[in-house]
Amino acid sequence: MSPLSVLNLARRRLGRTFALTSIFARHHSSLTDDLIENMDKKATWDRFYTENNSNSSDFKNFEWFFGFDSVRDSIMPLLQPRTTTPPDAAHRLHVLDLGCGTSALGPSIYRHSPVPVTVTCADISPVAVRLMREHIGAKGLEPHNPRSVLAFLELDCAELCAHLGPHGDRRLDLIVDKGTTDALLRSRDGSGKASHVVRQCLKALRGSGCLLQFSDEDPDARLLWLETEGREPGAPAANVAVQEVGKLRGVRYYCYRVTPPESTGC
Numbered sequence: 001m002s003p004l005s006v007l008n009l010a011r012r013r014l015g016r017t018f019a020l021t022s023i024f025a026r027h028h029s030s031l032t033d034d035l036i037e038n039m040d041k042k043a044t045w046d047r048f049y050t051e052n053n054s055n056s057s058d059f060k061n062f063e064w065f066f067g068f069d070s071v072r073d074s075i076m077p078l079l080q081p082r083t084t085t086p087p088d089a090a091h092r093l094h095v096l097d098l099g100c101g102t103s104a105l106g107p108s109i110y111r112h113s114p115v116p117v118t119v120t121c122a123d124i125s126p127v128a129v130r131l132m133r134e135h136i137g138a139k140g141l142e143p144h145n146p147r148s149v150l151a152f153l154e155l156d157c158a159e160l161c162a163h164l165g166p167h168g169d170r171r172l173d174l175i176v177d178k179g180t181t182d183a184l185l186r187s188r189d190g191s192g193k194a195s196h197v198v199r200q201c202l203k204a205l206r207g208s209g210c211l212l213q214f215s216d217e218d219p220d221a222r223l224l225w226l227e228t229e230g231r232e233p234g235a236p237a238a239n240v241a242v243q244e245v246g247k248l249r250g251v252r253y254y255c256y257r258v259t260p261p262e263s264t265g266c
């Protein structure tokens with residue numbers, strides 16, 4: 001297959017993520033094949049982040065779709081002290097960047113949040129997690145609120161509730177997912193895992209919390225998928241809303257906001 005056909009196939013499998021064209025063009029074709037089929041696999045991402053950082057001594061954040069500035073207005077207004085939260089001086093809102101990769105999204109939330117936050121940047125790829133730890137360790141990053149905390153964690157988000165522990169349900173205030181569910185959904189074997197991850201997220205959120213998914217998938221498809229797949233058998237459906245984030249290189253991007261069925265809103 002010619003390189004052009006591979007790129008065209010990749011475009012079709014990945015939806016309209018044209019920004020990826022240049023990434024594919026830079027990479028060996030077997031990695032391209034891996035990205036087309038296997039974005040649900042740890043080995044694919046380990047290889048991606050290793051190759052993406054091999055030619056440069058200077059670390060550079062890799063951003064799927066776009067960076068923090070494009071989504072800050074969707075995220076930052078949600079970081080308000082919760083009225084239902086006891087006025088405990090040690091309390092911080094807990095934010096999870098689900099499948100953080102080497103994005104600056106989580107560190108930017110830590111840096112800009114006026115309320116104290118614990119931001120956990122979690123990824124299945126130990127390579128991405130190591131690169132981020134080394135980068136932030138070398139650079140140093142001052143939070144807006146001195147009580148905020150930033151952590152990096154190697155985690156398969158399908159194991160999120162197990163990781164939070166037996167009493168871990170309802171612990172998170174905000175989960176941000178920029179491209180991770182899209183990656184699972186567009187993999188050959190990833191759609192079941194994508195559904196499972198959404199259900200884990202809804203279980204892990206406080207009643208006042210929410211999950212934000214940033215995606216280029218059309219609302220006609222994603223709203224229905226979230227309403228159906230986010231539902232536990234016999235339980236009411238989650239609440240889902242959508243807002244357009246903007247248009248980039250001719251592609252429309254959306255923010256899907258999902259709140260647990262009994263939510264008090266976020």
Ligand SMILES: C[S@@+](CC[C@H](N)C(=O)[O-])C[C@H]1O[C@@H](n2cnc3c(N)ncnc32)[C@H](O)[C@@H]1O
Pocket residue numbers: 039040041045062063064065098099100101102103105122123124125128155156157158177178179180183184
């Ligand atoms: C499309 S990239 C998005 C990366 C980052 N959020 C960004 O905006 O640049 C998908 C990320 O999800 C991670 N990932 C895939 N499956 C995962 C899983 N089951 N648990 C945690 N992370 C996962 C990959 O390692 C990759 O970093």
